[in-house]
Amino acid sequence: MQSDSDSIKQHISENETIIQKLNEQLERRTNEIKIIQSISDEIINSLDPESIFNRSMQLLDEVFGFHHSHILLKKENEDVLYVVACHGYENSGLGAEVKYGEGILGTVARHKKIMRVSGIQSKLRIVKMMTADESKSESKKLPGLPKVDSQMVIPLVVDQRLIGVYSVESEDIGAFKAIDELILKLVGSQIATAIENAMLFKKQERLVEAYRRFVPEELHEMLGKESILDIKRGDQVQGEYTILFSDIRGFTSISEQMTPQQNFDFINEYLGFIVPAIKKNGGFVDKYIGDAIMAIFPNKPADAVRAAREMTKNLAEFNRVIQSRSENFTQIKSGIGIHTGTIMAGIIGADERFEGTVISDAVNIASRLESLTKEMSCAIIASDAVVRTLSAEERGNCSELGDVNVKGKKNSVRIYKLDD
């Protein structure tokens, strides 16, 4: 009886030890999962690729002791990886390339499967030992520790597409165990998604940026739309705006002496000098028509007048710069017409091609005033609608040129020459 009860007691105590051990294990696992969860949360919430790279490598070092790590991304349209970030190395090796199939990194990329390799140095020695032809076994310099012995590499895969690889390595023998592989696998899929999202976001930002250059943001604002995504055909707005028209005089004859490439270079350089004055004074370019610029000033007509004077000044600077480069360059002159009136701005188009545009008599008048600058041999002409809103200071040296008729307009328009 005594021995039976002793053996039961021993069993119970053994069981308790086992249960305690299991509980400890469970607690450790729970902690690990919590850490992985918090790493994932932090990484997945970032849209900046650089900070995803650096933060994930830093966290994996702090928490799991992965002291040396690399992130490589796949080049577009090429089976080549390149180093985008690294952690724990003296020499960064950023930009270093690895072809698919080269070393552990390249092998993981090719097979899209996680790999944990131990005893790399002894395995290399065995390979070399078995290779009769020593000259062939020339090691290629790949990014990483010179005497790496343990390495884990995980493919970063989104929708079965490889976007890169994540590598951790150590010079210690047997540094990574099966549990480390599991951790890296769990965090890796989060990192892959985070990188992909951040890359897409970056691309999206570039697209929006590019788009803005074609359709001005101010036009969305005039239409009361927050983004281009909200704009649809038929959206329109009507209001009192000032139109500025600017054109290079006799550009056709200048243009004939240049190659197409020279033409574009010339116009772009010219616009580079002239256009900043528009934005600076509260306007925006509605469209370019060859060398001509049509700009809208949604606020005060005085903004357009200020812009026009600054554009004339900038043109003088442009002439000076070009002349210093080529002596036989004849200085160019431009004319500017300004008119304020009721305009309708909106989105027109059919099928695939839409455009923001302005429909108004005011546009025709501004354009007509611009063409009159040549006859009147002056740089800036503004209509009465503009001039009567200007303060004495804003008018400056302003003289009346009389009334002119504009095609399609019943009443004539009184015009003024503004000093430049």
Next chain:
Amino acid sequence: MIPDSLKNSLDGAIPSMIVSVDENDMPNVTIVSQVFYVDENHVAISNQFLSKTIRNLTATKRAAIQLIDPIEIFMWILQVEFIREEKEGSLFDDMNMQLEAIASMTGMQDVFKLKSAFVCRVHSVEKLPKA
């Protein structure tokens, strides 16, 4: 059959030794870079150019494997029996990938090709006391 504490020694951190015998009981000893864990009753060795070992295993089935624990540096002795050869599947792919990665580091990926995985049943596991 294979305890958890043995798995570290199957990661290939330190090379292993295989002893096999031919039909006339002539022993042969070979170093292999890695003995692979298959499941709790099986391990696998790679058939690349261990011609003598492979020939012996095919003929007499039996072998002894010496593994070294990479952290504690003690030895395990496994008595195994060759039961089948695998030329495809996930075990073959994993082993092939390991071989390919190491070989490609020295530009020898065309020479070092895995022919097959030799899967062996583990009959006994003995842990030797530290020397």
